[in-house]
Structure formats: C-alpha cells, structure tokens
Amino acid sequence: MSNVLVIAEIFGGALKKTTLTTITFAREAAKRTGGKVHALAIGTGLGSVASELATYVDVVHVADDASLKDPVAETHAKAIAAGVKAADATVVCMAATAQGKDFAPRAAALLGAGMASDILGFASDSGFAMKRPMQAGNVIASVEITTGIKVVTTRPTEFDVAAAATAAGTTQTLAVDAGTTRTRYVKFDAVKSDRPELTDARVVISGGRGLKEAGNFKAIVEPLADKLNAAIGASRAVVDSGWVPNDMQVGQTGKVVAPDLYIAIGISGAIQHVAGMKGSKNIVAINKDPEAPIFQIADYGLVADLFKAVPELTSKL
Numbered sequence: 001m002s003n004v005l006v007i008a009e010i011f012g013g014a015l016k017k018t019t020l021t022t023i024t025f026a027r028e029a030a031k032r033t034g035g036k037v038h039a040l041a042i043g044t045g046l047g048s049v050a051s052e053l054a055t056y057v058d059v060v061h062v063a064d065d066a067s068l069k070d071p072v073a074e075t076h077a078k079a080i081a082a083g084v085k086a087a088d089a090t091v092v093c094m095a096a097t098a099q100g101k102d103f104a105p106r107a108a109a110l111l112g113a114g115m116a117s118d119i120l121g122f123a124s125d126s127g128f129a130m131k132r133p134m135q136a137g138n139v140i141a142s143v144e145i146t147t148g149i150k151v152v153t154t155r156p157t158e159f160d161v162a163a164a165a166t167a168a169g170t171t172q173t174l175a176v177d178a179g180t181t182r183t184r185y186v187k188f189d190a191v192k193s194d195r196p197e198l199t200d201a202r203v204v205i206s207g208g209r210g211l212k213e214a215g216n217f218k219a220i221v222e223p224l225a226d227k228l229n230a231a232i233g234a235s236r237a238v239v240d241s242g243w244v245p246n247d248m249q250v251g252q253t254g255k256v257v258a259p260d261l262y263i264a265i266g267i268s269g270a271i272q273h274v275a276g277m278k279g280s281k282n283i284v285a286i287n288k289d290p291e292a293p294i295f296q297i298a299d300y301g302l303v304a305d306l307f308k309a310v311p312e313l314t315s316k317l
C-alpha cells in the first residue's frame with residue numbers, strides 16, 4: 001500500500017487548523033497513490049486531538065510519550081520515521097508552518113527521503129509532479145520527488161480546510177521513545193494578543209515605512225484594525241527598524257497570509273513583501289506615490305497621504 005501520512009500540528013492540546021489544509025492535499029495525494037490517508041499525533045495527552053483527527057482520516061497513529069512532550073525536531077522526527085513505518089506510507093506531509101519547516105527536513109533525512117517544501121498543489125491532473133514557488137513567488141516550479149518515500153510541506157493558504165470524512169477512522173497507539181537527545185526545550189514565549197492570529201485572520205492590515213515611526217502603528221494602524229477586528233502585519237523594513245516584533249512580518253522571509261481583505265498602508269510593494277500576501281482575496285493599497293508597485297497587484301488603490309486617509313477611513317467605519 002502507498003498510504004499518505006499527515007503529521008498533525010498540535011498547540012496547547014488543540015489541533016491547529018493548518019493541519020486540515022494539509023489533509024486536503026493528502027486526500028488528493030492518496031487518490032494518486034491508491035492508498036489511504038493516515039495522520040500522526042505526537043506529544044502527550046492526545047486523546048481529544050486523536051478523536052478529532054479520526055473524523056477526517058482513515059487511521060490515526062498516536063505517539064504519546066513523555067519524551068515527546070515538547071515540540072522538538074530531534075524527538076519528533078524520530079516519531080515521524082516510526083509513524084511512516086506503522087502507516088506503510090510513501091508520502092509524508094505537514095503544513096509549511098514554522099513547525100513544519102523545522103520537523104520535515106530532519107524527518108526526511110532520517111527516512112533517506114527526498115523533500116519538496118511549500119507545495120502549492122499538483123502540477124497536473126495525474127502523476128506526482130507538484131508546484132512550488134521560487135524566487136519570491138515570481139517563478140512557479142514543477143517538481144517531482146524521485147525517492148520511494150516523499151516528504152512534503154504544504155502552504156496552508158493554498159488549500160481549503162478539509163471537511164469531516166463520511167465515516168470516522170480508527171485510532172492506533174504508536175510506541176515511540178525518543179531516548180536521549182542533544183536538544184533541550186527551554187520555554188515558549190507566547191505573544192499575547194487579543195487580535196486574531198495573522199495567518200488565520202479574515203482581515204489583515206499591514207503598515208510599512210510610510211508610517212514614518214513606531215508610534216504611528218498605534219496611532220494610525222491600530223484604530224483601523226480595531227474597527228475591522230483585523231490582525232496587524234508589517235513590512236520587513238519596519239521590523240528591521242525595530243518598530244514592531246518580527247512575528248508581524250509578512251513576506252518571503254516572514255509569514256504568508258491570504259485573508260479576505262488585506263490593507264497595505266505605506267508599503268511600496270517590493271516583490272519580497274508581495275510574496276507573502278498576493279494570495280489575498282481583496283487587496284487595498286494606500287500610498288502617496290502613484291507609481292508604487294503595490295498598485296500593480298491592488299484591487300483597490302488609494303493614492304493619498306496615509307496620515308489623512310487612514311484616520312478618515314477609520315472614522316467613517
């Protein structure tokens with residue numbers, strides 16, 4: 001059998017929505033391999049996550065062990081390698097999140113498998129060639145992994161969230177002891193925010209260097225974000241200037257977002273920024289320079305001074 005194994009992303013005892021987008025890819029992959037969709041949950045106290053996963057896939061493997069409590073690539077890659085054996089899988093996939101990017105290459109190395117990252121979908125209706133972005137998304141390459149086991153990370157914004165399957169799957173225990181490791185998990189510094197998470201938000205408002213100084217994020221961007229219950233993003237220029245933390249960066253070296261509405265305020269639209277937001281359904285750009293490249297991809301463009309236009313928009317809303 002050539003089953004497809006989805007590695008679940010779990011945070012604070014809950015299944016991350018991004019896993020459901022990978023399941024959508026996995027279902028298509030399983031049609032092509034002729035196998036079933038399995039999922040692997042790794043960690044401790046996985047009861048509710050396993051039951052939830054079973055509503056989407058045929059078989060859930062549960063690797064519940066104290067040695068797997070923390071999300072460390074060194075231990076989790078071992079669990080993934082064991083899960084591939086148990087699932088009889090030839091395709092291993094996980095979301096191209098910070099965690100997926102951390103775990104997948106190490107798992108691929110353990111498995112002697114080829115890997116393709118940030119997959120956008122299949123290149124054609126049959127076969128296993130897949131599409132992935134290169135050069136900040138300016139080139140879409142068609143790639144094929146030639147090893148027996150294939151490891152893939154999938155870009156969450158490119159796949160719909162999977163609907164529950166018609167019949168619930170089964171659950172199996174997977175015994176894994178990660179043993180001694182050279183990596184030690186110290187702590188997770190969560191950013192506490194009342195706003196929606198950047199990668200999940202329906203509306204994202206991003207600010208750029210046009211805001212002139214850090215305080216203007218609070219004065220100009222936040223009131224508009226409050227009105228629209230939006231997440232706040234930023235260009236790399238302002239992250240590098242220390243105006244906002246780097247987890248707010250959108251782009252090639254930041255987060256990839258695809259909200260229903262993306263409002264770019266004082267952002268020029270460099271290709272590296274556009275790589276992280278061009279999948280948004282509606283793009284609004286506010287920039288005083290009519291030649292700014294952001295207007296080439298904007299659905300609605302407002303050539304205006306942001307210090308006047310944004311407060312006016314906020315008050316009208």
Ligand SMILES: Cc1cc2nc3c(=O)[nH]c(=O)nc-3n(C[C@H](O)[C@H](O)[C@H](O)COP(=O)(O)OP(=O)(O)OC[C@H]3O[C@@H](n4cnc5c(N)ncnc54)[C@H](O)[C@@H]3O)c2cc1C
Binds near residue numbers: 265269305
């Ligand atoms: C390898 C690499 C990776 C990178 N990764 C990323 C990434 O992930 N994300 C990212 O964003 N960038 C990234 N960059 C940087 C990118 O090339 C740009 O430098 C950056 O996006 C520019 O940020 P900005 O648009 O805020 O600033 P600028 O390019 O300086 O643009 C500011 C804009 O504000 C407008 N403006 C100024 N005043 C006003 C006003 N009063 N009212 C209205 N508009 C105004 C200006 O007309 C201008 O268009 C990367 C670069 C490299 C080389």
